[in-house]
Amino acid sequence: MSDFDIYGVFVPSFLVQAILAYxxxxxxxxxxxxxxxxxxxxxxxxxxxxxxxxxxxxxHQAFVWFIV
Known part of the structure; x- marks a missing residue:
């Protein structure tokens, strides 16, 4: 998994996954x-x-299944 680029700010994909999991x-x-x-x-x-x-x-499995 890689990072997401939001207006020049790189956000780790695991951080996004952790927030969604919470x-x-x-x-x-x-x-x-x-x-x-x-x-x-x-x-x-x-x-x-x-x-x-x-x-x-x-x-995480949903990200792997749908994103990659």
Whole structure:
């Protein structure tokens, strides 16, 4: 993956992917907050980290699939 050139400013593609993954994480996090509140998740911090990494993996695969 390479950089995006926005008016002479080079933005790394991984930064764009990370921001999109965070937005997706916020949307999915609203759904999974009920599971955390009800006690179905033991370690909420670890759960949220893994959920964000799964979102990042999905966004990265979408970039690889559609951009390249």
């Amino acid at each position: 937005i997706l994480f916020l949307c999915v996090g609203k759904i999974t907050d009920k599971l955390i509140r009800d006690g179905w998740v033991a370690f909420s911090g670890l759960f949220n980290l893994c959920l964000y990494l799964l979102c990042l993996l999905g966004i």
